[in-house]
Amino acid sequence: MRFAVPVFPGSNCDMDCVHAIEDVLGEPVSPVWHQESDLSRYDAVILPGGFSYGDYLRSGALAQFSPVMQGVREAAVSGKLVIGICNGFQILLECGLLPGAMLKNRDLKFRCEIQTLCVENAKTPFTRTYEDGERIRIPIAHQEGNYYCDQETLSGLKANGQIVFRYVDENPNGSVDRIAGICNREGNVLGMMPHPERAIHEWMGTEDGRRLFESMLQYGRRNGGAA
Amino acid sequence: MFKALIFVTLRESVLDPQGVAVKNSLHSLGYQEVQEVRIGKQLEVLISCENRSEAEQRVREICEKILSNPVMEDYTFKLEEVA
Numbered sequence: 001m002r003f004a005v006p007v008f009p010g011s012n013c014d015m016d017c018v019h020a021i022e023d024v025l026g027e028p029v030s031p032v033w034h035q036e037s038d039l040s041r042y043d044a045v046i047l048p049g050g051f052s053y054g055d056y057l058r059s060g061a062l063a064q065f066s067p068v069m070q071g072v073r074e075a076a077v078s079g080k081l082v083i084g085i086c087n088g089f090q091i092l093l094e095c096g097l098l099p100g101a102m103l104k105n106r107d108l109k110f111r112c113e114i115q116t117l118c119v120e121n122a123k124t125p126f127t128r129t130y131e132d133g134e135r136i137r138i139p140i141a142h143q144e145g146n147y148y149c150d151q152e153t154l155s156g157l158k159a160n161g162q163i164v165f166r167y168v169d170e171n172p173n174g175s176v177d178r179i180a181g182i183c184n185r186e187g188n189v190l191g192m193m194p195h196p197e198r199a200i201h202e203w204m205g206t207e208d209g210r211r212l213f214e215s216m217l218q219y220g221r222r223n224g225g226a227a
Numbered sequence: 228m229f230k231a232l233i234f235v236t237l238r239e240s241v242l243d244p245q246g247v248a249v250k251n252s253l254h255s256l257g258y259q260e261v262q263e264v265r266i267g268k269q270l271e272v273l274i275s276c277e278n279r280s281e282a283e284q285r286v287r288e289i290c291e292k293i294l295s296n297p298v299m300e301d302y303t304f305k306l307e308e309v310a
Contacts, residue, residue: 101296103299174242
């Protein structure tokens with residue numbers, strides 16, 4: 001299964017994602033500069049964290065117009081797996097592949113710590129090796145992770161099982177309904193503020209993020225994405 | 228040539244934590260009469276258009292496509308003809 005990690009000016013978790021795929025899965029993975037628009041040779045896309053375009057205007061607002069986003073849209077529409085982590089999640093919201101928007105954290109603080117999450121939906125391609133309701137520990141590192149959507153959108157997310165992760169012990173950023181990660185209706189596009197790529201070895205403090213990548217590979221193999 | 232003065236603010240229904248923090252600071256400075264503070268941004272855009280109605284339409288387009296995020300923000304603008 002071939003993974004692409006688009007790199008925007010200002011991305012800074014791109015190599016962490018590359019290493020996560022290499023360390024956890026041992027699958028081929030390439031950083032892809034944002035000027036590239038064709039991602040058809042890849043089976044999955046990881047939009048990394050960081051500060052694309054310096055967070056100018058709004059987080060993720062300018063990255064949505066980079067050429068590589070055409071390839072990301074095509075991958076999403078064709079059913080390939082697309083995950084946006086942190087700034088990657090913000091980009092997915094700005095470009096409309098996921099509903100809602102991201103506000104500044106309620107307490108205006110940059111929060112960088114390990115959080116306990118609840119796996120709310122273990123049937124997605126990204127969570128199939130977790131259990132429904134399982135508690136996992138994954139670090140966050142953001143100042144704009146306060147997920148916002150209107151009531152109608154929230155009802156839709158709940159009804160369709162699109163809320164994939166929630167914060168458990170506290171709500172670190174003020175997110176609507178303690179949301180930490182959501183997917184699209186089809187389930188092949190996931191956005192999450194916590195960083196699974198920073199939770200893949202015991203020395204990182206937690207390795208609960210490994211199974212997210214293992215889930216993607218398992219799903220990809222079963223669906224012929226491992227060509 | 229027109230100059231658009233664009234104001235982007237969080238929608239009324241969205242809590243503005245920066246505005247709340249500034250309001251609390253004003254209160255601690257003694258300005259108890261301040262009821263609410265909302266923080267937004269101002270953008271100045273110079274745009275070459277033939278006439279005012281074309282400029283209005285183009286500015287509205289860029290506001291909706293990129294300068295504001297309609298999920299959480301509102302925008303208003305003023306147009307001024309410049310030499």
